[in-house]
Amino acid sequence: MRIGLNSAAIGLAALLTAGGAEARDVAAFWRSTLARLAAEPLDAVGKELRESLPNKTYSVEYRSLGGVRVRARLALPIQGGQPDHLLPAIVTAPGYGSAQQGIMLAECQRGYAIPQVSPRSQGPSAELWKIDSGEKLTWNLSKPEGAYYQLAYADVIRGVDYLAARAGIDPNRIGIAGTSKGGGIALAMASLAPLSLAPSLRAPALVSSGGRDTICPAATIRAVFDRFPSTKPLLHEPDLPHTTPALFYCLSWRWLDQYLRP
Template identity: 30%
Template sequence: MIMARDPESATVEVDLPADFDEFWAETLRLTDEVPPDPELVSVPRMSTPAVDVFELRYTSYDQMRIAAWLTMPAGHPPGTAFPAVLHVPGYISEPSVLKSWSERGYVTVGLAPRGKLRSNGRFNPGYPGLLTHNMVDRFTYGYRGFYADVVRAVDVLATLPGVDPDRVGIWGSSQGGGLGIVAAALRPEVVRCVAAGAPYLCGIMASPGWTHSYPYEEINEYLRVHPEHERLLTETASYFDGLNFAPKVRAPIFVYLGMEDDVCPPETGFAVYRLLESEKELHTYPRCGHDSGLRWVIPLVEKFVDSHLHPEGVGA
């Protein structure tokens, strides 16, 4: 008999390493030692009369040069400071050019962390490949630099001309949802709100037991070849699991889940939501998969972000 799943009540446990905070403080210290050297290059062919588009590049952990798309409202008076939103793409997705958000009064960054196109000159594990890249060692695990790239993007965005550093938020789904939680936990003094859909990288080692979809199937495949490494993978994953970052989030957060998600099991979404201690709201969508109710939820995401960042002319 096949037992019905009960995602809301499922138990997802992740050990919290004793040196979790020290590991991430050292990672950020090493990142902070690297001058970011941000560079903005105008891209007229992608711009419109209402929105200016730029290619943004900055230097991150281990001297990696990272690319992103930046959009901002066109024709603004000198000294204007806009709210800003960082968008982190999904696992296999490339960064978005969020012109529609700039039309509503935001500066946006669509990020390409290491391994993504334009940021893969020195690091390119492939997709699949990133999730288990050097996963036997937390110090060289591929996601260590990837996480640092997102945190540095928050720092760079908050200091760019035209950005109000007191109005910075994060929005993303899947990998973007998980990394939004991570960045909000590591930069609580900067991030003012987070919208996280179908958060990936939460319950990392539990998820392969609920799904055989990628990316988590990478772990199943790796352990079929290297079963002796399960302890090492579990130990490394505990330093990167969103469940261990969630209690450190201080910003208001909007979480949305698809109840039939076969990529990021909803069990893990409920688990991370329970651990969030900041102001929070949860939206669930029956009969929706990894899209997490995208058709219905985007207006709610925009309303949530607007309510906290107050773009000019939108619910000020």
């Protein structure tokens, strides 16, 4: 995953830099947010899509923070006979400026459930709720309550809730991956889901950066990377712009298999 402080990781940066009373305020804010999210009924609905694919694909819609409904796509591999184990899952979220996801649905053929979550005001979810002005990055940023990334993080966490409640999914083997803003969301989920907060983030994290990336500069990625103490390789390629190299793609699947396979 790739992260950048000029996108989703701006919320994560607040967790990383907080100390003392400020850290307690940040923790209290997210505890309150997560408690309100948990109080919302999931109210999930799903519909299998009839597509000529070697896997099952579903459109999913569920309720998130503030009663806003969010859309996702879910892909499941075809399993012959009676499955002998629950499926691990990889949640993914899109980059900042598009609906493009970091993990393609077809990757479910590797033996994973793949839900592509579109946070509110992005992708298919934008048909249900959109910010009223400006950019997602700075929308309501002056007041944490109601800021866009408070809401977007909640939307993706709710996607994890949906997976954990779904039959056939192993709730103990759920990972998250993404590129660009989606990578920032991935790290935020790893810190917020158990409310460990980023400096105490224990989930293994694989990160990449590019020396010619002007959208998510390598220095911003390194600043976040250095702050959490989990197992955390960083692949840096000096000549790489804002994209995912083939080497990192291959390494990421080895990494996911290592930690999520039964």
